[in-house]
Amino acid sequence: MKVILLTDVKSVGKKNQVIEVNDGYANNFLLPRKLAVPYTKGSVDVLNRQKQDVLDKAAAKKAEAIDIQAKLKNVTLVFKVKTGKDGKMFGTITAKQIESELLNKHKITIDKRKFVNYEPINRIGESQVAIELDKNIIGTITVQVEEQ
Numbered sequence: 651m652k653v654i655l656l657t658d659v660k661s662v663g664k665k666n667q668v669i670e671v672n673d674g675y676a677n678n679f680l681l682p683r684k685l686a687v688p689y690t691k692g693s694v695d696v697l698n699r700q701k702q703d704v705l706d707k708a709a710a711k712k713a714e715a716i717d718i719q720a721k722l723k724n725v726t727l728v729f730k731v732k733t734g735k736d737g738k739m740f741g742t743i744t745a746k747q748i749e750s751e752l753l754n755k756h757k758i759t760i761d762k763r764k765f766v767n768y769e770p771i772n773r774i775g776e777s778q779v780a781i782e783l784d785k786n787i788i789g790t791i792t793v794q795v796e797e798q
Contacts, residue, residue, distance in 0.1 A: 651676045652689035654697055659685050666697060715784035721758060722781065722789035727751050730798040733774065742770035743795060748779060752791070771795060 651673045655663050659680070663669045668689060671680065680686040687693045727748060731739045745762035752758045762768075766780040766788065774795050781789045 653686040654693055655686050657685055712784050715787045718783050719789040722791050726792040728794045730796050733797045742772040744770050
C-alpha cells in the first residue's frame, strides 16, 4: 500500500515522503496513529500545496531579510556612557540594549540571539555588529560609543 508520511517515522521514512509499505503495517500502525495518510489524488494535491506554501514562505522570509539588510547598512547607533578618570567605561553595551535601540529609534525588530559571535562592547569608539537575518544573509550595523 502506498502512503504519505505525516511525520518522520524511524526506519521507515521522513515527513511528506511517499513510501510503499505492507497493507497490515499501514492499516494497523501508521494510519490509526495518524503517522500517514493513504496515497490518493486528493492527498497528493494537499501535499503539493503544502510544499508550495513552504517554498513561498521561505521566499518571503528571504526577501524580508534582504530588505532589512539594506536598511541596516545605514544604521549607526550612538550610546553615551559614563567613564572613569582614565577613560575606561563603566559597564558594557549588551545585545539587549542594541536590540531595544534598533526597535525604538529605527523600528527594526531583530532578536538578540541573531547576533553573530557577539561580545558586549566595553570600549569607547566605533564597533561593527553582525546580525544573521536569514541563512547566508548577514546584516551589519555600526555602534558608536561616546563619553557622556
